[in-house]
Amino acid sequence: MNIQWRVVELGRSQQQSTSFAAISTTGYSAIALSCKLVLLTRNHRDFSKIPELLIEDWTV
DSSP: OOHHHHHHHHHHHHTOOSSHHHHHHHHHHHHHHHTTOEEEOSOHHHHTTSTTOEEEOTTO
């Protein structure tokens, strides 16, 4: 699945606003999912809402 389609799909499923933070969350998630990567972030609150997204926090 290409990244652009994944961004649209995630944006619709999360019903996020068009704020910069929402667009960044959706875009980073789409890239990680499309490339089958683990996303490194401290922002568990927003990224944990994305189904199938693997996240890790290396700051702990």
